[in-house]
Amino acid sequence: MTYCVAMRLSSGLVFVSDSRTNAGVDHISTFRKLHIFHQSDERMLVIQSAGNLATTQSIISLLHRRCLDPERENVLNAASMYDVASLLGETVREVIARDSGAxxxxxxxxxxxxxxxxQIKGDGLRLFHIYPQGNFIEATHDTPYFQIGESKYGKPIIDRVLTYNTPLEQAMQCALISMDSTLRSNLSVGLPLDVMIYPADSYSSVQQHRITETHPYFAMISKGWGEGLLSIFGQLPPLKLD
Amino acid sequence: MTYCVAMRLSSGLVFVSDSRTNAGVDHISTFRKLHIFHQSDERMLVIQSAGNLATTQSIISLLHRRCLDPERENVLNAASMYDVASLLGETVREVIARDSGAxxxxxxxxxxxxxxxxQIKGDGLRLFHIYPQGNFIEATHDTPYFQIGESKYGKPIIDRVLTYNTPLEQAMQCALISMDSTLRSNLSVGLPLDVMIYPADSYSSVQQHRITETHPYFAMISKGWGEGLLSIFGQLPPLKLD
Structure with missing residues (x-):
């Protein structure tokens, strides 16, 4: 399994991915699920993946390889984010058809x-969810985030906290708390995390980090959140059902 | 969908069920999912159900009808909770075989x-989860609760708060918070709730209540919990990823 969440907010984008993959419970390993395609000052693309690892690795490899051929439309020369999403959808269909056909x-x-x-220069910040069928949907002001993989454990906190105008730092805190709840409940989601904040119009990937078990901030908010929950639980008014 | 949770604790049992059923999103109705079989001072049985409504209603109807025949083993004369669980498992298999066979x-x-x-006199407090195949598992000190239906949204809070020795009132608060998170995230889970606290050795169902939208305590803790979450979220230390 996997848990990835991405948020498209007024001031930028936030991405958090786990890195655990498993084929059965006795075959667990670590693979990065956050991939970056960057063209300085012109485009920054972040792709997160969930599902069959052979499929997602093939897709990322093909996207990279095709960037070497400028004659062909690829993710580094496509005119808009919508065109990149279409390309991804086509590549999803191509790889799944190839592997399942055989x-x-x-x-x-x-x-x-x-x-x-x-973001691609001339186009705004955009966030898409591309389905296994190759079609896709786009995040909006009303629904400014998408999740893939094991999404349910970490959804309630996002729904309570996040709006389109949430500042990027707070949105990242929210995504980390969401991930922490998921890590606790589902063994098939695991550290390290790959996280990234993309401020609008920065075309920069400098705010990219890997969070391991010893990361002091993640450990601190994970502990603080757990203690805070217990404290507000302890302050609930005494039960009165009748 | 459905969300039911039951807890088997040192001092008694706690049950919370929603009451929404749906066949597609355009066919929603309310059916009780918490059923009681009671023999004063001798046995108290609580059954919660999730899944195909025709199946679960048939099972409950057959269990009731068979209680009228004292010659036959039924849920009111079975010798132990284990025997009642076996009877339920047989009835599950019988109804599913009948309906799917045709x-x-x-x-x-x-x-x-x-x-x-x-609880049946002479037997301790016991809690079972009966699967569609008719087999079943029992709650233990290590895992003192079971959920059926839409379990994921409401699981993190139970895992953080509940132990075998949690007092019944606190356990009910925890179950209500767990239900509140689920209600917010999944439209196919809905009010009213049927809730019950069963103190060990009481053989009484007096602590049974229905919680509707206007229930003052549920509204209060739902609001208090939401505000508490936002307050501890607001107190998280400033983001520091590097």
Whole structure:
């Protein structure tokens, strides 16, 4: 499993991904699920992936390889974020068709989900969720975030806290708390985390970090949040049902 | 969908069920999912149900009807909670086999999950989760609660707060907060709630209540919890990722 969340806010984008992959509970490993395509001062694209690892790795490899051929439309020369999302959708369909075509009747799930967030000069900040079918939806003011993978444990806190105008630092705190709840409840989601804040119009990936078990801030808010929850639970008014 | 949670604690049992059923999003209605079989001073059985409503209603109807025949083993004369769980498992299998047998190849999901908690004189407090296959597991000191239906949204708070020795009133608060998080996140879970506290050795169902939208205590802790979350979120230390 996997948990990735991306937020498209008035002042920028926020991304948090775990890195655990598993094929059964006895085959667990660590793979990065946050991928960056960057063209200085012109475009910043962040792709997060969930699903079949062979599928998502192939997609990222093909996207990279095709950037070497400027004659062909690729993620580094596509005119808009919408065009990049379309390209991703096509690549999803291509890889899934290739791998599942050779395995008709197999029970293997070759599907994947992608989140694509970023900015291309002349286009605003945009965030898309690309489905296994290759079609996609876009985040809006009303629904400024998407999740892929194990989304349920970490959804309540986002729904309570996040709005389109939440500042980027607070949004990252919210995403980290959401991830912390998920890490506690689902063994198939695991550290380290890959996180990134993208301030609008910066075309920069400097605010990218890896959070491991010894990361002092993550440990601190994880502990602080847990203690805070217990404290407000302890302050609930005495039960009165009748 | 449905959300039911039951807790088996050192001092008694706690049950909370929602009452929403839906066949598609455009066919929503209210059905009680908490059912009581009571023999004064001798046994108290509480059954919560999730899944196909035709299946769960048939199961409850058959259990009731068979109580009229004292020659036959039924939930009011079975010797132990384990025997009651076995009877429930058999009835689950019987109804699912009957309804799905006549509909071979249909895509309808006839399955259901049941929680059975209670006490029979001479037997301790016990809590079982009966699967659609009719087999079942029992709650223990290590895992003192079970959930059926839409369990994920409301699981983190239970995992943080509940232990085997949590007092019944606190456990009910925890179950109500867990339900509140679920109600907010999943439209297919809805009020009113049927809740019950069963103190060990009481053989009484007096602490049974229905919680509607206008229930003052539920409204108060729902609001208090939401405000408390926002307040501890606001007190998190400033973001420091590097």
């Amino acid at each position: 395995n008709q009747g197999s029970m293997t799930d070759f599907s994947c989900n992608l989140l694509l967030g970023g | 509909n071979q190849g249909s895509m309808t999901d006839f399955s259901c999950n049941l929680l059975l908690g209670g």
